[in-house]
Amino acid sequence: MNQTLQNKLLRxxxxxxxxxxxxxxxxxxxxxxxxxxxxxxxxxxKEQGILSGSRVAAEVFSIVDPGLESxxxxxxxxxxxxxxxxxxxxxxVHSILKAERLVLNIMQRMSGIATSTHQHVLRLxxxxxxxxxxxxxxxxxxxxxxxxVRTGGGxxxxxxxxxxxxxxxxxxxYAGGIENAIxxxxxxxxxxxxxxxxxxxxxxxxxxxxxxxxxxxxxxxLDNFSxxxxxxxxxxxxxxxxxxxxxxITLDTIRSYAECGVDFISSGALTHHIKSLDMSLKxx
Numbered sequence: 001m002n003q004t005l006q007n008k009l010l011r012x013x014x015x016x017x018x019x020x021x022x023x024x025x026x027x028x029x030x031x032x033x034x035x036x037x038x039x040x041x042x043x044x045x046k047e048q049g050i051l052s053g054s055r056v057a058a059e060v061f062s063i064v065d066p067g068l069e070s071x072x073x074x075x076x077x078x079x080x081x082x083x084x085x086x087x088x089x090x091x092x093v094h095s096i097l098k099a100e101r102l103v104l105n106i107m108q109r110m111s112g113i114a115t116s117t118h119q120h121v122l123r124l125x126x127x128x129x130x131x132x133x134x135x136x137x138x139x140x141x142x143x144x145x146x147x148x149v150r151t152g153g154g155x156x157x158x159x160x161x162x163x164x165x166x167x168x169x170x171x172x173x174y175a176g177g178i179e180n181a182i183x184x185x186x187x188x189x190x191x192x193x194x195x196x197x198x199x200x201x202x203x204x205x206x207x208x209x210x211x212x213x214x215x216x217x218x219x220x221x222l223d224n225f226s227x228x229x230x231x232x233x234x235x236x237x238x239x240x241x242x243x244x245x246x247x248x249i250t251l252d253t254i255r256s257y258a259e260c261g262v263d264f265i266s267s268g269a270l271t272h273h274i275k276s277l278d279m280s281l282k283x284x
Contacts, residue, residue: 117152
C-alpha cells in the first residue's frame with residue numbers, strides 16, 4: 001500500500017470515527033465547560049506491554065483541532081510499564097475531550113496487538129521462522145492493526161485480496177481441484193500481466209504431493225497439520241517452495257511448529273484474539 005493511500009485511509013478513518021462519536025455535538029462538554037477553556041492532559045500507561053498508535057493519536061489531535069499541541073515522550077515499539085507517560089496534549093478542553101475516546105480506543109487496541117505479537121516473536125527467538133498476521137482484522141482498521149503487528153516485530157501477510165494470490169480450500173474446491181486451480185491461476189496472471197506471488201493451501205500430505213507435482217506456486221500453506229505431519233511436509237517440500245504453518249497454533253505450540261523448519265507461521269489471533277492494553281487520558 002503506497003503512502004498516499006495510507007494517509008487517505010487514516011484521515012477518512014479518523015473523520016468517520018469522530019462523526020460516529022460526536023454526532024451533532026459533545027453535549028457533556030458543552031453543558032458544563034466554557035468553549036474557550038484551555039487545559040492539559042497526559043496519557044498514562046496502566047499495563048505493561050509494547051506501545052503502538054502514538055503517531056495515530058497525534059494525527060487525531062491534529063484533525064480534531066489544529067491548535068492542539070502534543071508532545072510525545074515514548075516511541076511506538078518501545079516497552080512500556082504502569083505509570084509511564086506517553087504524551088502530553090494541551091489546547092482547548094473541548095477539543096481534548098472530543099479526541100479522548102478515539103485516541104484511547106486506537107492506542108489501547110494497537111498496543112494490545114503489538115504486545116501479543118511481541119510475545120509470539122519472543123517464542124521464535126533463535127529460529128528462522130517469522131510470525132505473520134492474516135486478514136482477520138476489524139473492518140476499517142486493518143491498516144492500523146497490521147501496523148501494530150509490525151510494531152510488535154511481526155510481518156504482514158497480505159493487506160487484502162489484491163496484493164497476493166492465495167488459493168485456499170474453497171478456491172481449490174470451486175476450481176475443480178489443485179491442478180485446475182494452479183493452471184487457471186497461471187493463465188490469469190499471463191493474460192492480465194500481473195506479477196503476484198501465489199500461495200496455495202494444503203490440507204494433508206497427499207495434497208502436498210499433488211502441489212509438488214504440479215508446481216507453479218511460491219508458497220505452500222500447511223493448514224491445521226499436526227507437528228509430525230508438518231515435519232514430513234517440510235522434508236517433502238525441501239527448498240522448492242516457501243512453507244507456512246497455519247491453523248490452531250497457540251503461544252504454547254508456536255515454537256514446536258517453528259522447530260519443524262517452516263519459514264512462516266500465520267496467526268489470526270494476533271489481531272482478532274487480543275486484549276487491549278489499559279491506558280487512561282487524565283487532566284493535570
